[in-house]
Amino acid sequence: MVDWKPLKRWLFTTNHKDIGILYLLTSLYFFVTAGLFALTFRFQLAVPSNTFLQPDEYNQLVTTHGLLMLLWVITPLGAAFANYFVPIQIGARDMAFPRLNALSYWVYLASGMLALSSFFAGGGTADWGWTTYAPLNTVEFSPAVGGSMMGLALMLLMASSIVSTVNFLVTIFRLRAPGMSLVRLPLFTWGWIFTSLLMLWAFPAFVSALSLLVADRAFGTVFFTSTQGGPLLWDHMFWFFGHPEVYVLLLPGFAIVGDLFSTFSRRPLYAKKIIIACLAIASILSFTVWAHHMFMTGISQSLLEAFNVTTELISIPFAIIVIAYIFTLRGGSIRFTTPMLFAVGALGLFIIGGVTGVFNSSVALDTAFRGTFWVVGHFHYTIVGGGLTGLFGGLYYWFPKITGRMYSERLGKIHFAIYMVGFNLLYFPMHLLYDMPRRIFKYDASTGWGPINLLITIGGFTFGISQLIMFANLLWSARRGPAADKDPWGGYSLEWGIPSPPPEFNFPEGVPVISASGVTFRPSTPAMANGGQAMADGGHANGGHAYVSHEDEFGEEHWSHWPIVVAAGAGIALWGLLMGLPALFLGTGVLAAALVGWGRESLRGRSEVPVEATGEKWPFDRLENLSLGMWIFVFGEIAFFGTLFGAFVFLRMNSPLTGFVWPRPGEVHNIFWGGFNTIVLLTSGLTMVFALTFARRGSYRGLQASLVATFALGAFFMVNKAFEWNELFTNGFTFSTSSASSIYYVLSGVHGAHVVAGLTALVYLMVKALKAGSVKQASGAVEIFGIYWGMVDAVWVFLFPLLYLL
């Protein structure tokens, strides 16, 4: 008999630690893949006029190396540690939404597979550089299907990240142990809070940019081919996401460095509160610096000079953090074990990257640096040097906790030595090539760039080979290493107070209670914050069961087979969107079936993680997990629609300058038809709030009637809109007519998709109201859906004037 248990565990787990391990292994797999891509094109560049690679192969490798390393390696590696350790560090038994957590992982994997399969989609994959500049990214200049597939893979990945972000923020804000106030959170968890917030606000902006791109490529809209939109629109939208993304990559590793400095120097972090404040300031500033990627685009000089200043300003919080880290060492007793060596290396490399960053902030020096290897050197020092090196420090640091075994210290130190030599040989000489354009597949010997490139390639292979030592060390040690103590380093975060590896529910001795004198464990109280009331998203908080007494029952339920099926369905559907109808239908069918299965599982009263009544929840004490989750999702939607509105404003304002006459109000769109539809949608908003009132009052008929009315009005809105689109199409106002038609269809289409998603959820809600033991139990779910529906209304309130009246 085959033992199915391990397979079931790894495919269906919803345990945050298992998911963390899955993230870890997957991100390391992509690390090796993208690293081999880099070695391949470094080999091409080793000598002048090399013919090892064809130009198109080179461009594809450069592009996918960048995209994979940034989005499928470094962030998920941070997410691996966050999944494993954030719940433990805050004193929780799991994430707030374990199934959504599993979903994030499987969608991440599906998006990665979609990205890699784009190589084989015919014509190769995206070859326009990870920055995907317009209009090279349009069908006219890059017709390959693989490029579109990469776009869809990126959208899928963003969806995974946004779900995960909502999950983490709810977890960290709502599931903290008693006494675990926000300032007591370890620096790594703080780093992850800011990483999550940056993802929450920056990733939706990328989704909206990708929506325009995919619409251009798949439906023939004209955002990046028309003169009203064009390259500058993409530049702004992309870099508005792209620069916060840089800090998404940096912060997890950079925060680990702080924890390692404290642990291994045996000193408390110097000025921890100021470090946290600096992280907050840097996160906000990171949304105001992106145009330093556009210094040479010839846009308003006063604007660019402002961005010059903000870019300099953002280095100040980081400088303060660096100095605070260094001051942490004072008076310490530093042990140079492998994690500390990597932390020291990360800080040293980050300082170099930070200093060259000040050069890049200069709008005048950029006339030489823009588009050259200097920039490549700079950002590898920050992202690989500061970010990835810190994450590798974390890998060694937490290895004993995850596996229960020690790695070989000697091999770890050898890895570090070769890593540092390889790194500096690889990236430092790039600064000397500030005349050499990046992303060129060959150069002539007469340029004189040959010797330095050879040195860089040698450094690259050294750096690559050093990772083999790490893999060998960790693979061997995971099986054969000596058993690790509970706390081999003397760490301060809670994971060092529990066994290695941690048991399924993290805290076998009871709920951790934090006070100024340390942590104690107490057997938990049965009461839960929501008093056994049904939780909305179908989660049923096992009302009445004690926090500990249902441990076994909860353990039984620590898995679900729907997340992996949902992810598979989504992946196949997107693949089919480009590759053929059978796959599209199959994927959509699987996805629909899986969502129904997920919903039924929720209706059966599947448990979500119970909320510890006495835990710390500031500042969201008065919300429930699901409503906070919905609110956080809405915050992300603000960034998503905000960026799309930005695109509208750009196109609209640019029209007179480019000689395009935007349709006057009433010229193309029927104001009264649109106004009527607005009334329909706003009325459905009213019936939705009445549904909540009826639910609270316990009136079943009232609830059901208002839900049905909401559904009917929403459906009528969509039908009405379908007629409207049909009318416009017959009148010759199609996707590709103009930038005005393009933005009309994308904005109203994206909003329509939100309405359809809402209608689907409404069906679930009606079934739930039907089945719920008492109507009041359904009120939580009604309230959460009400938040979503209100957002859909609020967005339309802007869309109607933008599309019909201006």
Next chain:
Amino acid sequence: MPALAPSAEQWQSLFTLYIIAAVIVGGAVFVMFFFFLVRYRRKPGGTEPTDAPRVGVMADRGNPALAAILTALLVSLFFGLTLNTFALNAYLQNPPNDPNALYIDVIGFQWGWRFVYPNGHEAIDELRVPVINGTCTSSVRGCWSGTVILNITSADVFHSFGIAVFKIKRDAIPGRVNQAWFVADKVGIPDTIPEYREAVRCYELCGTGHALMFADLLVLTGDNFRGWYNGR
């Protein structure tokens, strides 16, 4: 060091200023960092600090004044750097008001550069310009001062026009015209001045031929340039 063209010389002096600041500031940080690492390394028989972190506890310490001092220092440093940057930026961004400047339209395409001269002459992948001429002041008519003003655009995708020897660069964007300008200080062709070979390059990935998108620079004496310009 050989003499540089005016734009490159100005760039170089700003770069040197930044290098000096970077070496001083970065060097000071590194010295402190390594000093602490060595000074506070664990010694045999040494004891742990009394406030060493343990599970659930991290003592609060630190002095906010340090952050304030650091901010003040960096702000004043950046203030100096920024003033110099803005001055150079104004110089690079605003072509001089020179009646004897030569205007050239630059059109990037996949994959090459087309240069269109005022009299309609076109050249592909060769940028011919007259050298600086000190006697051609603004009161003189019918001569080229050596100031070259480029109106840069693109016929297809996003390119970026750069001449490394002059340290000038500007994106070549379809639908937009961006300006850049320079003065060439040394007469020469690629055979006599190697830096002029493939001196004009594209600095934004623009497709298959990105690496091959370059043009040679030919800086001619006023007479030679006139001969080429009129002879075509």
Next chain:
Amino acid sequence: MMIEEAKYAAVYGILMLGLIVEILIAVDGGALGSLAGPAILAIASLQAIFIFLVYMHGRYGPRPVAVFAVISLITVVPLFIALLYSVVMPHHGSLP
């Protein structure tokens, strides 16, 4: 309880009123001239604020949510400023 419902109905009335005013401005925008666009957007913003405060808050009215919502809005503000600036004030404005 009835007060709640009256509040919802009142907001509905305000939303409808705003809609009518918007349409009137758009159809006969001559009176307001160049202010017509900003006026319409201001009305839309007010409508959205009412939906946010009354329809979306339910029984909670938690201030942290409002704070976060404002921060979310602030993150996209720089984008609008930059987009407007880079269109309206190009450095080398001319087009081919």
